[in-house]
Amino acid sequence: MKRVYILDNLGCAHCASKMEDRINELPGVECATITYATKQLRVSADDPDELLPQFQEICASIEPDVKVIPREPASGGQAVVFLLENLGCAHCASKMEDRINELPGVAEATITFATKQLRITGRSPESLLPELQRICTSIEPEVRVTLREAGKPGPERKEAEKQGKLSENTRESIEIAVGAALFAAGLLLRGSFGTAAVVCFLLGYVVLGGKIILTALKNLSHGQLTDENFLMSLATIAAIAIKDYPEACGVMLFYRVGELFEHIAVERSRSQIMQAVDLRPEVVNLIEGDSSREIPAQDAVVGDVVLVRPGDRIPLDGVIVSGESRIDTSPVTGEPVPVSVREGDAVVSGCMNTSGLLQMRVEKPLSESMVTRILDSVENAAASKPKIDRFITRFAHVYTPVVVLLALATAILPSLVTGDWNHWIYTAITFLVISCPCALVLSVPLAFFSGIGAGSKRGILFKGGVALEAMKGVKAVVMDKTGTITEGNFVVQSCVPSNGIDEVRLLALAAGCEAGSTHPIAHSIVSAAEQRGIAVLHPQSVREISGWGIEAVFAGGKALCGSRKLLESEQTTFPHIKATFTGQKSCWR
Numbered sequence: 001m002k003r004v005y006i007l008d009n010l011g012c013a014h015c016a017s018k019m020e021d022r023i024n025e026l027p028g029v030e031c032a033t034i035t036y037a038t039k040q041l042r043v044s045a046d047d048p049d050e051l052l053p054q055f056q057e058i059c060a061s062i063e064p065d066v067k068v069i070p071r072e073p074a075s076g077g078q079a080v081v082f083l084l085e086n087l088g089c090a091h092c093a094s095k096m097e098d099r100i101n102e103l104p105g106v107a108e109a110t111i112t113f114a115t116k117q118l119r120i121t122g123r124s125p126e127s128l129l130p131e132l133q134r135i136c137t138s139i140e141p142e143v144r145v146t147l148r149e150a151g152k153p154g155p156e157r158k159e160a161e162k163q164g165k166l167s168e169n170t171r172e173s174i175e176i177a178v179g180a181a182l183f184a185a186g187l188l189l190r191g192s193f194g195t196a197a198v199v200c201f202l203l204g205y206v207v208l209g210g211k212i213i214l215t216a217l218k219n220l221s222h223g224q225l226t227d228e229n230f231l232m233s234l235a236t237i238a239a240i241a242i243k244d245y246p247e248a249c250g251v252m253l254f255y256r257v258g259e260l261f262e263h264i265a266v267e268r269s270r271s272q273i274m275q276a277v278d279l280r281p282e283v284v285n286l287i288e289g290d291s292s293r294e295i296p297a298q299d300a301v302v303g304d305v306v307l308v309r310p311g312d313r314i315p316l317d318g319v320i321v322s323g324e325s326r327i328d329t330s331p332v333t334g335e336p337v338p339v340s341v342r343e344g345d346a347v348v349s350g351c352m353n354t355s356g357l358l359q360m361r362v363e364k365p366l367s368e369s370m371v372t373r374i375l376d377s378v379e380n381a382a383a384s385k386p387k388i389d390r391f392i393t394r395f396a397h398v399y400t401p402v403v404v405l406l407a408l409a410t411a412i413l414p415s416l417v418t419g420d421w422n423h424w425i426y427t428a429i430t431f432l433v434i435s436c437p438c439a440l441v442l443s444v445p446l447a448f449f450s451g452i453g454a455g456s457k458r459g460i461l462f463k464g465g466v467a468l469e470a471m472k473g474v475k476a477v478v479m480d481k482t483g484t485i486t487e488g489n490f491v492v493q494s495c496v497p498s499n500g501i502d503e504v505r506l507l508a509l510a511a512g513c514e515a516g517s518t519h520p521i522a523h524s525i526v527s528a529a530e531q532r533g534i535a536v537l538h539p540q541s542v543r544e545i546s547g548w549g550i551e552a553v554f555a556g557g558k559a560l561c562g563s564r565k566l567l568e569s570e571q572t573t574f575p576h577i578k579a580t581f582t583g584q585k586s587c588w589r
Contacts (some may be wrong), residue, residue: 003048004107005041005055007034009065019066022058026051030466035101041068042108071107080125082118082132086142089228091400096143099135103128126401141218172260179256183249190246201245209236209252231404235432238411242422251433265450279316280371281349287359296364308358314351317369318360320344325356332370336518350374358365403435490520492528504534505540512537512553513561517544 010016013036023043025030027050030107031044045051052068059066073360087093090113097118105123112119120128124570126147181206189197191211196222209232232255234437239248281297285307295428297315300306305321308314314327314534326338332350341347345358348370366372411428448465455462462468495503511529529536539552539559549562560570 001046001048002042004071005043006069006071007039007059008067008069009040010036010063012063015063018062019059023055026054035378040071079119079121081148082120083146083148084116084118084136085144085146087113087116087140089140091228092140095139096136100132101560103131117148169260169264175207176253176256176260179204179253182207183253185244186249198245201249205236205252208249208256209233212252217363231432231435235429238425238429242425244426246382280366281313284315300362301365302362304362305359306362308353308360310353310355310357312353314347314353316349316362316366317364318362319346320358320363322359325358326354328352328354332359403431407432425533430505490524492524507532508534509559510538510561512539512554513542513550513559516542517550
């Protein structure tokens with residue numbers, strides 16, 4: 001649970017850092033952060049309000065006039081998700097997050113670089129869009145902030161997005177291929193054709209690094225001196241200045257290749273998560289009078305009656321108004337055994353209708369239905385930052401300026417003593433290249449995000465990086481076996497015929513009895529007959545005895561298919577079967 005408190009009368013930034021450290025040491029506190037500029041204390045704990053007296057005691061012991069006041073949630077406060085299009089720098093994303101968190105009316109803002117999403121909780125976050133755009137553009141000029149649309153994008157939009165990503169990756173690959181070819185040509189010509197080699201290296205550098213240098217210049221105009229574009233431009237231009245052309249071109253080539261791989265890895269992880277949990281429907285079948293028509297799922301409103309056919313997913317949360325069926329709830333609850341539903345029963349979206357035709361009344365629109373809540377929860381899992389992630393983000397704020405100063409010192413001070421400027425400038429360039437802040441800021445969150453994506457691909461959903469980080473302390477796991485370590489589907493293990501009947505005929509008779517039943521055991525018997533290619537014997541009549549089994553009449557006589565008590569009620573003996581299955585829980589068929 002997260003809460004925000006106002007530290008009234010806070011007047012010392014150094015004292016604020018002491019308070020933050022002391023509060024973080026309290027039992028039950030997962031994370032506490034004090035923003036001195038806004039005088040806000042953000043606490044994540046099981047019950048922050050219960051710890052309020054301790055917060056007050058700690059703050060007053062460090063700065064006596066400070067009062068800790070709970071910040072009342074804004075009326076109609078909500079969490080809104082924005083998309084940060086063209087966001088390309090993880091270090092820049094952390095700067096944007098800090099600046100946005102300082103805005104009035106923002107209770108909490110989190111940027112997840114892996115999904116390029118900004119999640120804001122506060123008063124009317126949509127009204128902050130112009131200010132959000134201004135902050136993001138001042139840090140990374142190409143970034144465009146848009147409100148994420150509710151509901152699932154239609155097929156045309158999805159295809160357009162897919163083609164857009166493909167063309168972007170294709171352009172990147174072409175530029176890298178051309179630059180790599182020029183770099184290779186320069187290496188081949190370096191021995192015999194020095195001038196031609198230099199031309200190849202410089203052309204390759206322009207192809208590979210032109211965009212990086214332009215971005216760095218734009219960022220410089222906004223006062224951004226310590227992002228990855230600036231560092232790469234500074235390092236490679238310095239290499240050209242000391243006439244180490246292969247180094248300049250090669251560094252830019254490997255940087256672009258790494259960027260491309262990073263982009264592909266992030267997109268693949270995100271796609272794994274989305275494919276695993278995106279159960280939102282494209283369309284629903286709206287019933288109008290005696291007919292139905294397809295409408296976009298997000299256009300369905302509370303009170304609409306929609307048709308759900310056998311084999312369809314339940315599209316929205318609602319109540320059955322007509323029909324009877326069994327639904328598979330495993331995509332939502334994990335329970336593998338289908339559940340019977342009939343008129344008046346509530347159903348949630350994402351479940352599968354396995355048998356009957358249903359009409360249901362919509363109780364919640366798509367934006368509030370179970371499938372959307374599941375998707376939002378998992379999609380924003382990476383926004384839950386583990387301790388190591390938060391530490392790396394804070395560390396990067398001081399890390400980048402320090403390494404730039406160290407690089408300058410490495411280039412200048414030893415050179416003044418030794419006079420070997422080329423050697424020490426080359427060493428400083430190497431130091432700058434390996435100290436790129438994005439590699440530091442992105443590595444840890446991307447590792448967590450990739451882990452969440454890999455788990456989703458295998459049906460394991462982590463609530464966030466905090467949960468994944470906590471797994472390192474797990475010593476034992478207790479689980480319910482059905483649907484976890486077993487599939488939960490009934491399968492015919494063996495047939496034990498007696499009294500002269502063979503196994504094939506026994507299975508054919510049993511499948512004939514169960515062909516019209518929707519019970520999971522009945523399905524397993526019919527499936528076993530179909531898998532063995534056995535022709536099912538269809539009975540002349542069937543009578544279902546509720547809770548006991550089925551009585552069927554065939555051309556050759558009567559057959560009973562059911563539980564032990566059904567067979568015993570008809571004075572049927574089965575000594576051979578008893579001997580075979582003594583001590584086991586079996587269905588007597």
